Amino acid sequence: MIRFENVTACYTKDTGIFNLSFTILKSDMVFLMGPTGAGKSTVLRAIIGDIPINSGKIFIDDQEIPRSNSRKISYFRRKVGTIFQDFKLIKNKTVYENIALPLRITGTPGKIIREKVYEVLKQVDLTGKEKSMPLQLSGGEQQRVSIARALVSEPLVILADEPTGNLDPIVSDDIIDILEKAAQNGTTVLMSTHNYPLIRPRQKRFIELNKGYLIQ
């Protein structure tokens, strides 16, 4: 599902990712491990075309990700659900409006949006919170909204960039449970974290990076 072929994306001579190659299969949940500055976020940003890659190729579902055409990149990003450590919710929109946003972007009819949003709210256990504003929610709830927004368009892949970084261990565990369930339902999940104790009990495959290089 996700394939890196000798990918290099560097900001300076020493920072970035260098000559990375790996493959993640469909419905897999894989953790991207490594200390701060290892290049975990760079891998995720390279997949969604948020940073340019210097060499190599990245494939999702056997399609190479576009590099330069901003319109193609936009359409490509719709296949990917992204979750961020800082949630990136739009503060003056309700939970419902935030979750509906990816569907608004694709021009989905209102009735279908309503059905999908309520369905995904149930999945992340936020039923009844649809009219709340993001700042009225706890950190864990905001992250659930972010996950719901990533899930609502039924993407092929979910990329989660340190989604538990700001959360306490119990809430973090709940978040990983939701992502694991998404993987069981057929979505490929790639989650970056530096919290090894959190993911150890999950018995999942992980890819370890250090200073931008893959540790075999």
Add this chain to the structure above:
Amino acid sequence: MFRKFIFLLSESVKALSRAKIPALISSITIAITLFIFSIAYYSLTNMIGYSHDFKRKYRIDVFFSPEVEMKQGMELFNTILLIDGIEQGDFVDREDAAVEFQRLFNYDVVEIIGENPLPFGGKYEIDKSYRKAREMGKIVNEIRLIPGVDLALFSTGLIMRIDKIIGNIVGIGFIIGIGIFIISVILVSNTIRLIIHAKQDDIHTLRLLGATDLFIKFPFVMEGILQGVIGAGLSILAITLLKSILYYILGEFQFVILEPVMLVSGNIVAGCLLGIYASYRSISKYLL
């Protein structure tokens, strides 16, 4: 597509309502610009109309030499009619001239002198496109060169003064209009720039969620258009108010200050264009 349009339109309205004060200031500035342009346009239209009527009264008067008789006078009259810029004319025979003399001086020339010594002549009206001091001067010079013509006159000084006044009004109005237009563009751009800065994080999030450039930029263009439409509405309101006041003060005085369809459509189109230009300026500068 239509669903997206409705969604983006509602987003634009919401964004404007969040930035009420800057949006209102921009709309008022647009209204002032459109108001000045509308008033300048209608003033100019009225003035040109009146100056044409005015100049009509000061047509070219031609007096033929005393020895010119009726038949030669008619020929001369027709020759002058063929000159470029002459719209129409009235032949003045000696009897007409005596009547005019009596009207002007209250004396019967035949009774005083015993005969009519007044010459034949003509009164000529000038085509609209030639109603300028310089053009009229050229026509008069051409007439004066025709053998048999004794005098050809028009009120040069007066017409030149009218031309100068109109020229000055157009020039000053143009400079003021351009100045206010620039201020409006800057203010609307600035409002859009403020909204862009306030939404920088949201814009980045939208991009990461797969929004195209058009999806992101469209609401800002709509915000510019909405400010233009609000400004046009205020301008139309102000002009309508001014019209009522003018009618109240001037009563039946003939002036063409308002053609409602042209006023409304002109203001809205100009407001929209101004809004589009100003928002485009901001988007291309600050939304990369």
